[in-house]
Amino acid sequence: MLPALIAAFGLVELLFPDRFLDVVTRMAYEGDGDMTPKSWVRTVVRIEGAVLVLLALFIVGRRSSGGDEADD
Incomplete structure (x- = not known):
C-alpha cells in the first residue's frame, strides 16, 4: 500500500x-x-x-524478489 501511495504522489509531482x-x-x-x-522550484519538484x-x-521490486528474507 505504501509503495502505491509513494508512487502516486511522485507521479503527480x-x-x-x-x-x-x-x-x-x-x-x-x-x-x-x-x-x-x-524558477528552479519546478525542476526540484520534478526531481x-x-x-x-x-x-x-x-x-x-525488493518485495517481489524476496529481498526481505534473511540469507542462509
Missing part, C-alpha cells in the same frame, strides 16, 4: 509540477497575495517526483 505547487502553496500560506515560486517513483519501484 513529476507530471503536474505547477498544479502541485499551486495546491501546496495554498495549503501552506495564508492570504490571497500572489505567491510566485522561483523529487522522479525520486519518489523510483523509491516506490525499488520497494516493490
Whole structure:
C-alpha cells in the first residue's frame, strides 16, 4: 500500500509540477497575495517526483524478489 501511495504522489509531482505547487502553496500560506515560486522550484519538484517513483519501484521490486528474507 505504501509503495502505491509513494508512487502516486511522485507521479503527480513529476507530471503536474505547477498544479502541485499551486495546491501546496495554498495549503501552506495564508492570504490571497500572489505567491510566485522561483524558477528552479519546478525542476526540484520534478526531481523529487522522479525520486519518489523510483523509491516506490525499488520497494516493490525488493518485495517481489524476496529481498526481505534473511540469507542462509
